[in-house]
Amino acid sequence: MKKYSILFVLICFAAILSAQTNKKYVLVIHGGAGTILQSTMTPEKEKLYKQGLQNALNAGNTILKNGGTALNAVEAAIKVLEDDSLFNAGKGAVFTNEGKNELDASIMDGKTLKAGAVAGVTNIRNPITAARAVMDKSEHVMMSGKGAELFAAANGCTIVDPSYFFTTQRWNDLLDAKKEDSLKALHKDSTKALLRQPDNHDYKYGTVGAVALDMYGNLAAATSTGGMTDKRYGRIGDSPIIGAGTYADNNTCAVSCTGWGEYFIRLVMAKTISDKMEFAHENLKDAADDMIIKKLPALGGDGGLIAVDKDGNFTMSFDTDGMYRGYVKSNGETGIEIYK
Amino acid sequence: MKKYSILFVLICFAAILSAQTNKKYVLVIHGGAGTILQSTMTPEKEKLYKQGLQNALNAGNTILKNGGTALNAVEAAIKVLEDDSLFNAGKGAVFTNEGKNELDASIMDGKTLKAGAVAGVTNIRNPITAARAVMDKSEHVMMSGKGAELFAAANGCTIVDPSYFFTTQRWNDLLDAKKEDSLKALHKDSTKALLRQPDNHDYKYGTVGAVALDMYGNLAAATSTGGMTDKRYGRIGDSPIIGAGTYADNNTCAVSCTGWGEYFIRLVMAKTISDKMEFAHENLKDAADDMIIKKLPALGGDGGLIAVDKDGNFTMSFDTDGMYRGYVKSNGETGIEIYK
Numbered sequence: 001m002k003k004y005s006i007l008f009v010l011i012c013f014a015a016i017l018s019a020q021t022n023k024k025y026v027l028v029i030h031g032g033a034g035t036i037l038q039s040t041m042t043p044e045k046e047k048l049y050k051q052g053l054q055n056a057l058n059a060g061n062t063i064l065k066n067g068g069t070a071l072n073a074v075e076a077a078i079k080v081l082e083d084d085s086l087f088n089a090g091k092g093a094v095f096t097n098e099g100k101n102e103l104d105a106s107i108m109d110g111k112t113l114k115a116g117a118v119a120g121v122t123n124i125r126n127p128i129t130a131a132r133a134v135m136d137k138s139e140h141v142m143m144s145g146k147g148a149e150l151f152a153a154a155n156g157c158t159i160v161d162p163s164y165f166f167t168t169q170r171w172n173d174l175l176d177a178k179k180e181d182s183l184k185a186l187h188k189d190s191t192k193a194l195l196r197q198p199d200n201h202d203y204k205y206g207t208v209g210a211v212a213l214d215m216y217g218n219l220a221a222a223t224s225t226g227g228m229t230d231k232r233y234g235r236i237g238d239s240p241i242i243g244a245g246t247y248a249d250n251n252t253c254a255v256s257c258t259g260w261g262e263y264f265i266r267l268v269m270a271k272t273i274s275d276k277m278e279f280a281h282e283n284l285k286d287a288a289d290d291m292i293i294k295k296l297p298a299l300g301g302d303g304g305l306i307a308v309d310k311d312g313n314f315t316m317s318f319d320t321d322g323m324y325r326g327y328v329k330s331n332g333e334t335g336i337e338i339y340k
Numbered sequence: 341m342k343k344y345s346i347l348f349v350l351i352c353f354a355a356i357l358s359a360q361t362n363k364k365y366v367l368v369i370h371g372g373a374g375t376i377l378q379s380t381m382t383p384e385k386e387k388l389y390k391q392g393l394q395n396a397l398n399a400g401n402t403i404l405k406n407g408g409t410a411l412n413a414v415e416a417a418i419k420v421l422e423d424d425s426l427f428n429a430g431k432g433a434v435f436t437n438e439g440k441n442e443l444d445a446s447i448m449d450g451k452t453l454k455a456g457a458v459a460g461v462t463n464i465r466n467p468i469t470a471a472r473a474v475m476d477k478s479e480h481v482m483m484s485g486k487g488a489e490l491f492a493a494a495n496g497c498t499i500v501d502p503s504y505f506f507t508t509q510r511w512n513d514l515l516d517a518k519k520e521d522s523l524k525a526l527h528k529d530s531t532k533a534l535l536r537q538p539d540n541h542d543y544k545y546g547t548v549g550a551v552a553l554d555m556y557g558n559l560a561a562a563t564s565t566g567g568m569t570d571k572r573y574g575r576i577g578d579s580p581i582i583g584a585g586t587y588a589d590n591n592t593c594a595v596s597c598t599g600w601g602e603y604f605i606r607l608v609m610a611k612t613i614s615d616k617m618e619f620a621h622e623n624l625k626d627a628a629d630d631m632i633i634k635k636l637p638a639l640g641g642d643g644g645l646i647a648v649d650k651d652g653n654f655t656m657s658f659d660t661d662g663m664y665r666g667y668v669k670s671n672g673e674t675g676i677e678i679y680k
Contacts, residue, residue, distance in 0.1 A: 113606045113639065119576070120484060140575045141605045144460060145485055147574025234487025235480045236459070243583040243608035265481045266453045268583035268611040275612060279619035299453065 032206030036322025088206030093226025110219030209256025237261025259303010372546030376662025428546030433566025450559030450588035549596025577601025599643010
């Protein structure tokens, strides 16, 4: 009888272990959507972008493979993209009209619906860690400006001199944008001209994002951005707004957006995809495609998103020429793409 | 034959006029939800609150009655509440930890899905007019801090010295809050104690809001707040966030929220009610009650909202002891209430 008891315990133990470790995981990332054309890309530059995406996938995959959480995986992937000057987030952030770098980020836990976000921070090396700190260590969801920086510093985030964010490429982008803006201002009401969206969205803005399903069935989403080149008036886009640029709910999906932020705010993009799944029983791909391919351009916007659902299905939907994107699954399937 | 033509034209003209003027309109407003008990209210104070709500209803009703738009009506109603020091918005704004007044507001047009918001502004007499200016005169949706103030000043909003927002009542509230916070800090980790939500939500925060359906079938929503007493770290609540505190879509409804902002952000409250109507075909009251009476307290939050749908049905749902609220309809029906 005792022998059977031991066997039973061993079988239970194996079953629990197998239930935990056999469960699938998925990580999907993006590095921004826009006018990304193969014709204007050099093979060297393409290689660098793909390597940057691969590094982010590796960071997140290592965590998920070893039984880590979706939340830790998306944060780790975003940190790699923030530290890579190719992407408009963290080190590669674009410049505001005043020649500053103002960063936004947000993160959400699909299990608890807890969320954290920072807007307009200038000295936090990895804004996504500040967003995570807001979520984990405060009862707030969103902090902004100097207040957010004070909180981040008091809660273990790496603080850098704002000059850390300087890159020659982004500075030249600002000079180009200003030149273009002042030329247009000659022909139009100057306030309006300076507020208009760019003709070439690509060099003006970008975002990085990550969504994941871990082996425990938990979803998480995170987004980080350096904002819009030449932006003024303390403009806040969709990236730090829960429901617009970022959303995660274990009952439906995790979503991270990139594109013309104002339209993503007006459509409350990320939450609407979750709601279409919950209330209209649409599948993830149909919900995302309807919003990105139909509703978004119908309103006049463009961009894309990545999303993963509670069953591990994922989608990378965009209506622009390209979107830097990649994914990795627990079964080893992986891919990195740039163009349509 | 000519006589008939004239008659036909006259009938057409009357039909058009009747189609325009016979159509119903509705305006609903709130002045915040919280621990509002009849037992702690004096008859004099109650009269003042009711008069404040009546003034706001009158301002919006005059516009709607004369064929004005829902957008103008909600802005006008909010301006009256912002100018009334009884309500935590505009002149009655609460103080931050640093002894400042930082105001947030947002507005949305259900016809175009255009929206505008300002966060953390300190010198704009009526933040709702700044939110309206962001919507009407820029291609952005959300502006914050000094940038938003600069934009508002350049676009005709009345700028005041920050001392305009000083009221003895709110200053004493801050002193009380600080005393309570420092007492709690003795017993807990100080950072956490200062970040925790208040035991008595009522004196800590409040919001004003308005939603309307005009006689052309257009919906609009607007929300304005002075934030949370003793708030730190540039905290942004749900009021300036499109989808959380404010949403309007002619296909569904217009919503303005009040309460513990963090929970409204995490639930993306206003947009979810719209989505429940659009995708789950729920009626307005069921959608609002499910979110406010079930989902919100289940997550740990509290508060309320006002909403009107495209057919003129409206609801004023809350799970607190009271919510300052009122409505007026084109048929003359009107009401003002405070308690449950």
